[in-house]
Amino acid sequence: MECFFLAPLPGTTDLVLATEDGHVARIDALLWSWRDFGPPELKPLHEAVVSPSGRWLLLISPENPVQVHDFSTGKWHALDRTAELGTHAAFSSPEDHLVMQLPVSNVIRTLRAPDWKMTHEMPLLREDGGHTFQSLTASRMPDDTLLGRSSNFLIQLFNARNLQVQQNFHTWGPFSMTYVSDRNLHILSSISEIMVYSQVPVRKRLIMTTFDGRVGLIQPVSSDLTILGSWSGKAGVYDARTGMFTPVGAPRSGYIWCADLSPDGRTLLLGSLDRSVQIIDLPSKTVRRILPMDAEVTWLKFSSDGKRFHVATMGKLHTFGSDGMQLLRQQAILPVFTNGPPIDAHPGKLMWHRPDATRRNLIFAIEELSTGQITEIAVPGEDVYPFNAMLLRGDWMVYQTHDNCLNVRRLSETTRPRRFCGFSAPVSTVSVKEKADLLLASSDDHTVRLWSLSTGLPLLVIPTLTGQVAALSQDGKFLMMEDGFRALKVPLELSNLKLTAKELLKKAEQAAGLCLEGTQLKPFPQCATPAGLPGEGLVPAKER
Incomplete structure (x- = not known):
């Protein structure tokens, strides 16, 4: 048998x-x-x-x-x-x-x-x-x-x-x-x-809110306020000062994709994939108006003075006056931020791919929103996802090559971009915090990854349900990410980066339940000195 x-x-x-x-x-x-x-x-x-x-x-x-x-x-x-x-x-x-x-x-x-x-x-x-x-x-x-x-x-x-x-x-x-x-x-x-x-034993204390659909948007709009949205068309405001979540807006039939807050903190914009923009009076939480759009809304921003706001759909860029909501300008563009919400998008510029007739380079058009002036930047080669490039705060340009690595550089830089690798699928969101020396990204491979911006050193890899969205708080001290129907706010404890090699090895051995003796990994019960270093305090085999 x-x-x-x-x-x-x-x-x-x-x-x-x-x-x-x-x-x-x-x-x-x-x-x-x-x-x-x-x-x-x-x-x-x-x-x-x-x-x-x-x-x-x-x-x-x-x-x-x-x-x-x-x-x-x-x-x-x-x-x-x-x-x-x-x-x-x-x-x-x-x-x-x-x-x-x-x-x-x-x-x-x-x-x-x-x-x-x-x-x-x-x-x-x-x-x-x-x-x-x-x-x-x-x-x-x-x-x-x-x-x-x-x-x-x-x-x-x-x-x-x-x-x-x-x-x-x-x-x-x-x-x-x-x-x-x-x-x-x-x-x-x-x-x-x-x-x-x-x-994580304190998981419940990390929850910002729980939706009746998967979390799709986590958009910090100030040092204290973060807009949370769901695939089920609902949204709300999380206030870090009180730890409270307050629903806002009217439930929509499409994914809440993007949000922005006016410079005076009174008007909130919510864009969704049901082709609409909600204009909300934030102090009273009332919907002032719902603007119908020509296609799915993928990006929106107020001007720096709050007198205008810009809305990008799948094929056009619209500019509206904030007071009367009148359409001031409209132009054709190619899609922007179509694989994930525009979490850390540049507040004054918008970038989209422009086809190149020679096909030798990828050409990106960059519009200065305050003046309407358009410049172009060329990326050599064809090994780039053309519709997954992003222009982020601080003039950081991010694009992904077909090896799924992120290429990051400032618009003014002419040197080779910094590369951040590890993903096995297209990226969804990217956030850069230069003062905190952090780059955060989420991906369709269901992971969130954190790197040191200056060195490229991987710091964290966190599994998620969808990998759809992750963001850093404005001070870079908290990581916010989807956990299925829940949005989590996790304090970033990066003190391990300051540990010596000896201390890091001990932590790794304790986490794995193994010890390293010479070149062999052994379970703790078989270790002469659990969590010890090679050759440190080891007892010869005959004396054990």
Whole structure:
């Protein structure tokens, strides 16, 4: 018989063994004896799952009812559902719930112990996306969650009760594996890379607000105020002085994409993908007017004196008078900020791609909004995403090449741009804070990345649900990012950058639960001096 499953039974010294031809046995690891206890006529077996506490064993055999064994009573329970090709399941910890995927029926469902009644169900694949999972694993970060590994190199952390996704972890290849320790999640994301994630115990205190749709806009408009918007068409103002979020504006049928606040702090503009601009009196939170536009709104800004405001849609740049809302000027442009909100856009200039007849260079037109004067800048070569270039505060020009690296330089600079690499997909938002020496970007690969602007040193890599938006506070002390339906404000603690190599190594060893002895990594229990440096305080093997 061919064994495909062998796992320890938690709380005992026994092992559970299962073979493809239907044999299930419990092995006494001390006496090295076993006894068969599997249900009859259940073959071929494709999957076996032991619950984290060791009370339950689940068996999956295609075209047979799913079976659950209770070790406390010795009884088998046949679920009222036949397993399908690709059926996977896992118990949550503490195992109040069993989550089971049925891909042929296109459902994933939650069942409650001990009677295994269904408490929740939802489709795996929907019109707006979704995934089927190659495996499901119990997680303790936090309790009652599971990890699902999909076929497109994505690992998702989701709640076992309501099946809502809480976190995405992007991997780089088909070798991905997960291991959950007491404090950390370890992901073998490629044949040469292990990523370690730590749970943030103060997560609830970081939440600025929770929407009924995914967060799509995080736009700081002053030192204290940040505009938050959602895919579901709702928006509000977060005040850092009070920590309060106040809804503003009328709910829209499209994504809230951009926002700006007048210089006197009284008028708020909200642009959305339903082709409208809301003009809101901020002190009273009332909508003064809704301007219909010719296409989706992707960018808007007040002039420095507040007498005009500019709105960019997918094909035109519009200038309005602030008092009467009259259209003053209109001109054709190519799309700007179409892959992500204009988080740190230049307040007085707008840049867009202009096709070059020679095709040897990429030409970008830059308009000075106060005068209407247009200049051009050429970027040699064709290896650039032409519609994903940005002009940010401080005259920082950012464009992305097809290797997904960000190229950053000032408009006045003639030297080669600084390159910031690490993304595996197009960038969504970029924010530069020169005084804080930080560059922040989010990407379609579901990560947010932070670098030192001056050195290019990577500082942080944070997994997100969509990678749609991230921003830095105006003083550079806080990172704000989407976390699915929630917007988080995270204090930037970058003191690790000042640590010595010895201190950094100790922190890395403690986070991973490993130590470095010579050139070998070992688990803490096998370390002569946990978190020690190579050759420091090590005891020769004969003396251990």
